[in-house]
Amino acid sequence: MDRRISLITLGVADLARSRRFYEKMGWKASGPTSEDVVFFQAGGMILALWGRDSLAADAGLSDKGGFGGIALAQNVASPAAVDAVLAEAEEAGGRVLKPGHEAFWGGYTGHFADPDGHPWEIAWNPGFTILADGSVKLPD
Amino acid sequence: MDRRISLITLGVADLARSRRFYEKMGWKASGPTSEDVVFFQAGGMILALWGRDSLAADAGLSDKGGFGGIALAQNVASPAAVDAVLAEAEEAGGRVLKPGHEAFWGGYTGHFADPDGHPWEIAWNPGFTILADGSVKLPD
Numbered sequence A, B: 001m002d003r004r005i006s007l008i009t010l011g012v013a014d015l016a017r018s019r020r021f022y023e024k025m026g027w028k029a030s031g032p033t034s035e036d037v038v039f040f041q042a043g044g045m046i047l048a049l050w051g052r053d054s055l056a057a058d059a060g061l062s063d064k065g066g067f068g069g070i071a072l073a074q075n076v077a078s079p080a081a082v083d084a085v086l087a088e089a090e091e092a093g094g095r096v097l098k099p100g101h102e103a104f105w106g107g108y109t110g111h112f113a114d115p116d117g118h119p120w121e122i123a124w125n126p127g128f129t130i131l132a133d134g135s136v137k138l139p140d
Helices: A015-024 A052-059 A079-091 B015-024 B052-059 B079-091
Strands: A007-012 A037-042 A045-051 A070-075 A095-102 A108-113 A119-124 B007-012 B037-042 B045-051 B070-075 B095-102 B108-113 B119-124
Touching: A007 A015, A007 A052, A015 A037, A015 A045, A045 A052, A052 B070, A052 B095, A052 B119, A070 B052, A070 B070, A079 A095, A079 A108, A079 A119, A095 B052, A119 B052, B007 B015, B007 B052, B015 B037, B015 B045, B045 B052, B079 B095, B079 B108, B079 B119
Parallel strands: A007 A045, A070 A119, B007 B045, B070 B119
Antiparallel strands: A007 B070, A037 A045, A070 B007, A095 A108, A108 A119, B037 B045, B095 B108, B108 B119
8 A cells, every 4th residue: 555645524514504614714626626525726636525425435434423533634834833734713703612722732733623523633743744825744 | 734744643552562463564663652642654754553542542532442544555566566565464464354356346355454554555546646756646
């Protein structure tokens, strides 16, 4: 298996509502986006939105609802940028799960949930380098 | 909000078991990996493993267990590569959720679950371009 991820798909209850939320947050739908599925280019990978029932059935999984033990994160360049993205998420119809605060690992972090409750951590981590193209590199 | 994802964190029940699974699949731990958390460089982003309880608490979410409506996917260069990765996952201690088959969207796809049940789709999609660095681009 190669060491890369091509797509992350978020299962959603109302595709139009979720698309509006991500578009308000600045994401741009492209590719084979349709009434059934939305694709956003995210650096060298793709973030997709699809019906949660379809996603579970496609993977052959049953779905009890709720959190499933996967969280997405975006690293930003400063603590102020963390607070700015959390405020943007609230204004776009998301929910702030944890406001910005100093993290136990030495940075500054906060969480929001998208309209389906999918968690995003927005973090400033002085130990992780953000390259000019937005990609993030672990220290060697 | 920038249009990129820095990290995906998978909540796990047994960090050592999950780390062994991903290492058998060819992933390489690096960065501030410890007994509590594992980081894998994944192209321009990071795949992390962390205790599922910690992940839920960190995001301020309750966790009923099971699938949470998020699936990861890796696009590969051929139908044969789909079958090869699924076989590798089974040998490494994963579970094939759906063997390789022709997809309704015109490609070839299958799913496996990692030791915690997190779903990975392995897909050959003739409509998505895989660049030399492994990144994937939506058509314009």
